[in-house]
Amino acid sequence: MTDFSKNLKNKLLFPFVAPPNGGKGTQTQILSERYHLPTFDMGSTFRAIMKEGKDPELKAELESYMNNGKLVPIKTVVKVFQKGLEALAADHSEAKGFILDGFPRNQEQADALLELCQHWEAELSKAIYLNVSLDIVKARATGRRFCSENARHVYNVNDECLAPKQQKISPDGSIATDQQGRAIGLCDIDQAELIVRTDDEPQTVEKRLAEYQKETNPLIEHLQEKGYLAEINGEQAPEKVTLAIESLIQPILGLSTAS
Numbered sequence: 001m002t003d004f005s006k007n008l009k010n011k012l013l014f015p016f017v018a019p020p021n022g023g024k025g026t027q028t029q030i031l032s033e034r035y036h037l038p039t040f041d042m043g044s045t046f047r048a049i050m051k052e053g054k055d056p057e058l059k060a061e062l063e064s065y066m067n068n069g070k071l072v073p074i075k076t077v078v079k080v081f082q083k084g085l086e087a088l089a090a091d092h093s094e095a096k097g098f099i100l101d102g103f104p105r106n107q108e109q110a111d112a113l114l115e116l117c118q119h120w121e122a123e124l125s126k127a128i129y130l131n132v133s134l135d136i137v138k139a140r141a142t143g144r145r146f147c148s149e150n151a152r153h154v155y156n157v158n159d160e161c162l163a164p165k166q167q168k169i170s171p172d173g174s175i176a177t178d179q180q181g182r183a184i185g186l187c188d189i190d191q192a193e194l195i196v197r198t199d200d201e202p203q204t205v206e207k208r209l210a211e212y213q214k215e216t217n218p219l220i221e222h223l224q225e226k227g228y229l230a231e232i233n234g235e236q237a238p239e240k241v242t243l244a245i246e247s248l249i250q251p252i253l254g255l256s257t258a259s
């Protein structure tokens with residue numbers, strides 16, 4: 001068996017923590033490209049195992065818990081992370097480090113990460129926490145509307161710049177509404193009706209945010225106590241968020257800060 005653990009020696013790890021719809025995807029994509037820091041994404045790694053059969057042994061282990069309605073234990077979650085990141089590192093030996101998306105998600109996982117860093121002789125740099133108030137992320141999620149003809153046409157009724165320009169009009173001349181009493185917008189491009197995805201329904205969003213808070217609040221405190229937390233104001237314009245993260249990571253990467 002190939003020992004992949006040495007692939008992470010002296011690599012820098014940048015975990016990102018943010019609420020759902022907190023702008024993490026946008027930021028990690030920009031930074032990953034600009035600084036050649038490949039992103040390890042826990043969600044897609046998990047899907048690659050379960051759906052694409054990337055690691056049958058690990059899939060069977062995960063299924064043994066999930067099919068019995070049990071929570072996947074920490075050691076298995078850590079195994080998914082470890083194998084996935086080691087494989088990514090094997091493919092990117094030239095990278096100075098890696099962005100971590102979706103790991104650690106809680107305090108237990110953060111401790112596991114610190115242990116792994118010792119094992120790998122990798123360096124956990126600051127965890128980048130995009131602080132966005134839950135009211136804002138809730139508005140972003142519940143305001144999202146997708147074109148029923150082309151899912152790439154995305155709008156947001158809670159954001160002036162992204163709101164659709166037209167609403168559907170009922171035969172009686174009033175603005176047409178959906179079952180929840182929300183005005184039905186029309187796509188600016190093809191005039192198709194705009195729809196709300198199940199994931200963006202208020203009760204679903206509330207539930208997701210409650211779960212996030214329950215796990216993340218202790219994680220944030222824990223990272224702070226250990227000196228690993230770098231908090232960024234995630235409510236600024238995306239370009240400003242990027243700049244704030246860049247001025248934090250450039251010195252860590254040994255680059256001089258752009259003035």
Ligand SMILES: [Zn+2]
Binds near residue numbers: 147149153
């Ligand atoms: Zn459209």
